[in-house]
Amino acid sequence: MESTTDTRPVEPATSLTELLRERAASEPDAAAITVDGLAPLTFEEWNDRADAAAHGLLAFGEGRLRRIALYFGGLDWVGYAVAYHAAQRVGATTLHLNDTMPAEEVAYRLAECGVNGIVHGNGLTPPVDFSGWTAPLGELEGGLHRPLVRPVRPDAVADILYTSGTTGRAKAITVTHANMMFGRAKPTIDTLGVSDHLLAAMPLGTSSSQGTASFPLLSRSTLLVAPPDAAERIAELVVRYEVGSMMITPATALALVRARVHERHDLGSLHTVTTASSAFPPAVARDLLAMLPGATLAMAYTSLEAAPAVTLNVFDPARPLSVGRPAHGTEVRITDDLDRPLPAGEVGEIWLRSAAPKRRYLDTDLDKKFNVGEWTRMTDLGRLSEDGELTFFDRSADAVRTGTTLVSSIAVEAELYEHPAVREVAVIGTPDRAPGQVVTAVVVLTSPERLADVRAFAEERLPAAERPARYVVADTLPRSFLGKVLKRELRQRFGAVDASRS
Structure with missing residues (x-):
């Protein structure tokens, strides 16, 4: 009798939403996301709800699903994660918004990106004066509860993400599935260390939250989400879940230090604290290390435009402004005002590149200016040592x-x-x-x-x-x-x- 076992190799996932389907099949009951200590979202539930909401989206018609905005707020990370994968499963490009953004900025981004419709949190009112369709996630989840599997073109645009806008108006960046999945974000994930729970204190509905919600798909940690402005609650969750790895912004680090939470909570389980936005001020970094004597402070230096090109660093008080060395596959160079490479030790503009498919500015003129061949201009200033260590000098606009x-x-x-x-x-x-x-x-x-x-x-x-x-x-x-x-x-x-x- 001939065996019927399928021995053909399984094709690797080419998108994050395919990866969710794989994790749901292999680990259905594993906890993917836990929000502020509530019941966890399992991979199976996440996958099933994304399928149901995707079928609900199809009711609007294929032609009206090209670009979908996700409008969520507070700690509605589960709704946001479900809506994201529902939009990805109908082939949409997603834009990420939240209810703390100024109304004029929300309107600007919706118009600039040509958004067809908005999926929003069940308790939120969608932006006024938007002419496309809107739907609360809860209504969409009444769709068919069966898999919606469509082929994904790796070169298709998965997301439009916006820069932070600290030095000027936030700029739109297009990101393909191939870029998002390149190396499965391994260098950045590696900085987070190994932990049953990864605590992230990040704002929802932003470019950073898109990456944060993907961490449970790319690692073996359950994502534990905490409010970024609640130092006491963060400390409570670290103790309750014996958190080993925590990802925070410098502002949250400063809040933890100022609140002296270690005097009321045993934070000894923490072994890694990571930031991927900007470096901790050295005094804050030292105070944080004093609070967490068993921990290291890690940093992934990149930009929204250059990712996944990245330099990785562990904070060293002797070199407080170092942002480390290039991760495997990343190259760094420093140039003068005429774009000529500078020798070691001289301050100039930082450029990064990797072999990943490039991210592109939505504005083609900006793209020509800042993406030069395979390189991305960071608009930051720094210097390289003889052995390739990058020291951050300043943002060009802030020097x-x-x-x-x-x-x-x-x-x-x-x-x-x-x-x-x-x-x-x-x-x-x-x-x-x-x-x-x-x-x-x-x-x-x-x-x-x-x-x-x-x-x-x-x-x-x-x-x-x-x-x-x-x-x-x-x-x-x-x-x-x-x-x-x-x-x-x-x-x-x-x-x-x-x-x-x-």
Whole structure:
């Protein structure tokens, strides 16, 4: 009797949603996502609900499913994850929005991306004045509960993601399935370490949340989601689930340090804390390490445009502004103003490249400017050592250009954070009566009376060219809905010439 066993090799998944189907078949009861300590979403439930919602989407007609926006908020990560895979299963390109974005920014992105329809959280009202179709996820899940399997073209655009918009208007980036699946994001996943639970304190409905929701598909960890602005709750969840790996933003790291959560919670299970947005200020990094003596602080330096090209680093107090070395398959170069490679040790613009299919700006003019051959210009400044270690200098838009010196706002901030009276600080360049800019420090202090102490502290520790010539005491620093400091707003607010320096 002839065997009927199918011995043909299984084709590897070419999209994240195919990967979800594979995980649901092999580990149906495994927990994929747990939100703030609630009952987990299993891979089987995730897969079945995505199929049902995908069938619900088909009722709108194939021609109206080309581009779908996901509009979610709060901690509705399960709904967001289900809606994402439902949209992917009907072949749509997805745009990621949340209810904390300014209404005008939401409207701008919907129009720029030519969105056909919006899937939104069950408790949310879709944006007003949108002319396409809208549907709450709950209504879509009444569709057929059977697999919806369609071939995926690797070169098809899976997502339109937006940059953070900290130095200018956020820019749209198109990402193909092939780019998303390249190496299955292995370098970045490796920085997270091995843990039964990966705690992520990230905002929902953003470019970062799209990647965060994919981690349980790419690793063996259950994604445990916590509110990014609740330090006490984060600590409680670390203890309850004996979390080994945690992914946070520098703003959340600062909140954990300021709240001194380690004095009330045993955080000894943590072995890896990771950021993929910007580096922790050295003082904050050291304080965090003191709170978590068994942990390392890891960083993946890249940009939305350049991923998966990345450099990886473990924080070393002796080299606090290092962002590490290129991951396998990534190349780095530093160039001058004429795009010529610079020798080791010289500060210039950082370029990254990898063998992955490239991400592209939706704006073709921007794409020609910043994607040069296989390289992506980072619009960041840095220097390479002889042995290939990359040190971050500053964002090009944030570096202060005095009459004779290029000053790193990051380096000046790092020194000011060393003073115990400084709760937060942002250094910017403001106009001067002489050619160039003035180094200006906008500081949030424990007490305004401590400003003289901070000024004297900076005089002692910083070279003359880097010392702030102007201080502004503020109650808070303006931040985006992603938690990043908006220096452009500070430059607009304090951009007048300082008459005291005439």
